[in-house]
Structure formats: structure tokens, C-alpha cells
Amino acid sequence: MRPRLFTPGPTQIPERVRVAMSNPMMHHRGSEFKEILAGVIDDLHYFFQTEGDVFVLTSSGTGAMEACVVNLLSRDEKVLTVSGGKFGERWGELCVAYGANTHIHNVPWGDAVNPDDIKKFLRENSDTRAVFITHSETSTGVASDVETIAGIVHNNSDALLVVDSITSAGVLPFKMDEWGIDVAVTGSQKGLMAPPGLSVVAMSQRAWERVGSSNMPKFYFDFKKEKVALAKTATAWTPGITLLMGLRESLSMIRAEGLENMWANYARLAHATRQGALALGLELFAHSPSDSLTAIKVPESIDGIKFVNRMREKYGITVAGGQAQLKGRIFRIAHMGYYDALDMVAMASAVELTLRDFNWNFEPGAGVRAVQRIFMEDE
Amino acid sequence: MRPRLFTPGPTQIPERVRVAMSNPMMHHRGSEFKEILAGVIDDLHYFFQTEGDVFVLTSSGTGAMEACVVNLLSRDEKVLTVSGGKFGERWGELCVAYGANTHIHNVPWGDAVNPDDIKKFLRENSDTRAVFITHSETSTGVASDVETIAGIVHNNSDALLVVDSITSAGVLPFKMDEWGIDVAVTGSQKGLMAPPGLSVVAMSQRAWERVGSSNMPKFYFDFKKEKVALAKTATAWTPGITLLMGLRESLSMIRAEGLENMWANYARLAHATRQGALALGLELFAHSPSDSLTAIKVPESIDGIKFVNRMREKYGITVAGGQAQLKGRIFRIAHMGYYDALDMVAMASAVELTLRDFNWNFEPGAGVRAVQRIFMEDE
Structure with a gap:
């Protein structure tokens, strides 16, 4: 047997990825690593279909979700979170933990959110600053219609649309810029075909404007620090180097396949x-x-x-x-x-x-x- | 050549560790992984010389430092941080970012902190809730006398002593319980001889009492969630599974060597x-x-x-x-x-x-x- x-998640990963991770250690400030990181970032733009910024964080996907909340919001700002499973619930828990004025829209487990319910909320709550949704809810196996929701959010509010695409990116059709998604997150152990330990955040220029005004406390997950580091082809903190070696391989495979x-x-x-x-x-x-x-x-x-x-x-x-x-x-x-x-x-x-x-x-x-x-x- | x-950091790592990380992926809720995690936790107790709780987080060492600040403190509580290099500075930056009443004791780069300076501060500031120090300051190559400082902190205050032992644990003599250190943190890519991507927090019972009253916002780094998970030989979030496979090997080597x-x-x-x-x-x-x-x-x-x-x-x-x-x-x-x-x-x-x-x-x-x-x- x-x-x-x-x-x-974690999912089965290619031999090529596993072998790459057993290579000797390298330093994260050297040119060899910078080449790997640059390649990964380039391929992640393709992966998310975005020209916005892409950051690789050393954390699980939940860390990337937290990063979105603390970088995009200020205390007491009104947000809508959609909860139709364990991971949708997590958006609500995170927003509450950091003191956002959190409105949780509950959907029966097994159902997808009705985009019209989001439209109704936004029309009644014009001060909504962000909508947090789950593209593919891993606890129930449900996919939501992110493309339609993105159109609704932008036609009915100034809110940002933040998408947990942890089990959708690379798997379901996902076109960040074309659909108008402001922020998307994923983890390394899902469609990226690498081990867990890294997460990824892709951000639109529009989302960046919010980062500038956010007053929530943050340090490890501070996007401004990541942006400064990325300009030097680096990460703010010592990254999961072996995991990035693996991710380089799986992204090459994804790019070759299309x-x-x-x-x-x-x-x-x-x-x-x-x-x-x-x-x-x-x-x-x-x-x-x-x-x-x-x-x-x-x-x-x-x-x-x-x-x-x-x-x-x-x-x-x-x-x-x-x-x-x-x-x-x-x-x-x-x-x-x-x-x-x-x-x-x-x-x-x-x-x-x-x-x-x-x-x-x-x-x-x-x-x-x-x-x-x-x-x-x-x- | x-x-x-x-x-x-990162440091050279044993072939045995590298090979272990190229094994097929496993699920983090299965018995095979639980056996690995249980072994790692057991060996980390030995590594830190403590009977307190030990958590493995998926983050760099900075993430573990942040975890200490947000779990042990409440807003506006008075803390002393010692800054004699880039990593000592980080304690101060973290405490400021989360709104602690932060007193930074600066030491010239290249010097170790004089334990008497800490004594003086604590005698003049009896409301100090925690002292944050660096055992081995990686930016300057300086070691501080943690054993003496621990005695001073406990004889002169009710403050917790929180030690960045990122480049000292497993390297310099370090006896957490015997010396009376309340909390210690390290990263996987230093004395633990594994790749970066994991961090470790070791905590005394005394530190736990503070966790109960802390009002700083947290989610990903919430020690209470980790404690609940650890009781089931699990982590709160999907961990860096391959890194733990590697850490299992390096800790076995450390334990065999003594x-x-x-x-x-x-x-x-x-x-x-x-x-x-x-x-x-x-x-x-x-x-x-x-x-x-x-x-x-x-x-x-x-x-x-x-x-x-x-x-x-x-x-x-x-x-x-x-x-x-x-x-x-x-x-x-x-x-x-x-x-x-x-x-x-x-x-x-x-x-x-x-x-x-x-x-x-x-x-x-x-x-x-x-x-x-x-x-x-x-x-």
C-alpha cells in the first residue's frame, strides 16, 4: 500500500518541487536567492492575472488574511464579511479581533452567497469600507461568483473587495485585474503545489491608497515594509527560503502548462x-x-x-x-x-x-x- | 569552487535535514504528522531547558517576537527594551507599534548591556511590566549576561523577562527554568540547524498569567489558540510541514550530541x-x-x-x-x-x-x- x-491542502506536490527544496541552503540577501524571488514574483503576477504588487509572506494563509485586515482598515470602519463556512467565518473573526465595525452576512453552509444580498447591504450601508469574501470555501466545497460580486461592489460602493482565493487561485478561473478584485490572498500548499509555510497577497493600486491611511497596529505583516523590501528584490523578514526554492519550480510548471x-x-x-x-x-x-x-x-x-x-x-x-x-x-x-x-x-x-x-x-x-x-x- | x-542565519544545515524535507507531503492532522510534532515539542523542551509550554509558529523570528508583545502586554503598559543593535531595536519598534509605554535603553553597538542599568531602571519604575532583551545580538556579535539579568529582574520587580534567544538557543549555555527566564524565542534557521520559516516560543507558567489579561489585538499569533491546538498535538494554523520534518531530524541530532x-x-x-x-x-x-x-x-x-x-x-x-x-x-x-x-x-x-x-x-x-x-x- x-x-x-x-x-x-496540503496537496500532493511534484517530485521536482520536493527535490528543489533539498538543495543546500542559501542566504536570502544574495544574488542567487534574489533571482529565485524575482522569478517567483514575476510568475505570481501571471498566476493572479494582475499587474499590481505581489508579496510573499512567511505564514499560513490565515496570516495573509490578517495582513489584509490590519493593512487595509482602520479601527471602527464598517466592513461586510460573508460567512458560509469555516474560512468565511475567519474573515469575520479577524475583523472583530482588530476592532472593525464588522457586519457578518451568514449563508447556509453548502450554499454560495447570493450576489444580490451584497448589493442590498452596500446600498443600505454606503459607508462600507471593504467586503471580504471567500472564492472557494474549503470547508464546504462551495464556489462563489467572484466576477459578479466584483462588479456589484464597484458599481454600488467605494468598498474594497478582498478575496480569500486560497483554494481558488490557479485552480478556478481568476482574473484579478479584469474582474476588478482589489486584494487576493493564497497559500503555498494549494493550487501553488508547494508545501505549506508561505502565503501570497496580490494588491491593486486602489488598495494601496487604503494602506496609507490605515491605523491598525501591525509590524510583521506590514505591507509598507514589504513594499520597501520588494523594491530591493527582498522580503521584509527572513523568508522561508527552501519553500521559495520549491515554489520557483511549481510556478515554472504552471507557467509551462498555462x-x-x-x-x-x-x-x-x-x-x-x-x-x-x-x-x-x-x-x-x-x-x-x-x-x-x-x-x-x-x-x-x-x-x-x-x-x-x-x-x-x-x-x-x-x-x-x-x-x-x-x-x-x-x-x-x-x-x-x-x-x-x-x-x-x-x-x-x-x-x-x-x-x-x-x-x-x-x-x-x-x-x-x-x-x-x-x-x-x-x- | x-x-x-x-x-x-540561515546557517549551513545537515544533509539529513535536507533529505527529510524532500519526503512526500503529509497532512497536518494525521497521526504521522502528530508524531513528528510531538517529537519536536519534546526535544524543544530539552533545547530550551524548560518544562513550560513550547509553541512552533510558522513565521520568521520577528513573528515570534511580535507574538510575545501582543500576547504578554496590554496597551499603555510600561516596558523596558534594551537596544544595542538591530535586533534589540526591533523589540522597541514592536512595543511602540502596539502601543506599549516603551522605554528604550540604548547601549553602544558592540557593547553588552550593563545589568546594573536594568536594576536602576526597575527600581525607579516599579510599574514595569516586562523587560525585553537580546541574548546574542546578531548585528554586532555581542552576548549579554542573561543569567545575571534574570536574577536582577526577578529580585527587583514583577516584570517578565522576555529574551530574544534567536541566535543563542542551542548555541550559548541557556537554562530557561533554572535562570528564571519567562519567555524565550528562536528561529529555525539558527542553532536549530533547519531552514528559515518556523519560529519557536517557550513560555513559563508566570508568563501565562499575563496572557490571560492582555488586551492587545491578535489572531494569527494568539497563544491561547496555540495552547488549545497543542493539547491536541496540533498547531492553530496549517504549519510549515516540510520544515517540521527537517526540524525533527536536526533536533534528534542535537539531542544525540547533547x-x-x-x-x-x-x-x-x-x-x-x-x-x-x-x-x-x-x-x-x-x-x-x-x-x-x-x-x-x-x-x-x-x-x-x-x-x-x-x-x-x-x-x-x-x-x-x-x-x-x-x-x-x-x-x-x-x-x-x-x-x-x-x-x-x-x-x-x-x-x-x-x-x-x-x-x-x-x-x-x-x-x-x-x-x-x-x-x-x-x-
């Missing part, structure tokens, strides 16, 4: 996986499913925690279970990362084998066949 | 390097030199920036130059990290060869001989 990782091809591949993997689940009589959790990951309901007759453990212990496949209120109720399969069609066929097989172990009633092979059919149709 | 890294042996080895490398410099007619910058690194003055007749560049470009050895006001005036050689006696002999040779290139007047071989003599005497 060989271990296969299918969690929606974003449009990456997006299309992920859409195909996700579509096939959803078809496989349905063919086994399983239900999808998300009503607007993200192509980054698929959240599948565990049948009520099966203990969801045991199901996930069984798949890992007997078949070597690690998927994620549900978090918070979804604990034991769903399992989540990553598509973002270093995966191809045959990985999803293997995954479907593991799901079938595990369902069999729990005496679920289904036609053996139906899931694998449904997954494979999508790839056959594509030829 | 093969590259050799002698910068005081801290006392590590300390003795570093002391010997530093002593030999200092003798080598003096034998070449060079002057040391630090009046109380740290054994973590040696700061050597560049002779006035030589351009310090060109000197460092020459050593790297022609002989493959990367040392650090001076920072801020010391730019071009000193060069700094790391001892902490994965170095042995012969590394320091090679380093002395590179210094001689480079001095020759700049027409410095010295007896060829005198530096190498002086370094080697120390190792011969040890037999």
Missing part, C-alpha cells in the same frame, strides 16, 4: 469526481460546487469519521473529513495540486472499496466507470 | 576564529563576543562591501557584512549551525586569501595556524 494524499489548461484540467477532474459520486448513490454537499475540491455527504448509515480513517488505513488514501458542524458528515477530495485523471480513477476505486467495507448498497465499478467516462468523452 | 554558507557538547563545540569554534582574526592583525567588533558568530572589523583601508563580495565570488564563502550603521565596516562569520573545526580552518584560509587580494599586510598562514592551534590544544 502506498500513501496518497488527497486533502484540500493557466487556462490548468483550470480546464481541474474542472475535468472535479466534474468526473462528482459524476463518480452520484453514480454510487452518494450526494454532493455543495450546491455550487468548487472545482478545487469535492465535498461528498457520508451516507447516514455510515460513521463519517470511521469512513475516512478506513480509507486511509486500508487503502492508503487520505481525504479530509468535515470540520466544525460538518464533522463526520462529509468527506472532501482535493483536485487542486499535482493530480491527473488516473489519480481520480484511483480515488473512485478507494471510495468504492471503502463503501463496500461499510456495506453500502451500490453497483461495484459504477463509480470508477463514471469517472473514466468523463475522461473518455474528452478525447 | 564549491559554495560554503557562513552567514549568521546540549553541553554543542555549547562546548561552538565556544571552541568561536574562540579559534577570534584567535585567527587577531593573528592577522584584525580587530574584533564585539567587546563581549557571542560564541554564535564573530564580528570582525574590516580594516579602514579596505572597502567592506567589496571584501565580502570578493570572498564569495572568488572563494565561494558567503559571510554577512554589517547592517545599518555597520554597513561596510564589519563582516560576520557564523559558528552556530552545522559547522566543525575544519570549516573554521577553511574560513580562516578564505579570509587570508581575500586580505591578500586587498594588499593587507600580514604573515601568510598566521590566521590558519592560530585557528588550528586551538583545536590542537584541545586534544
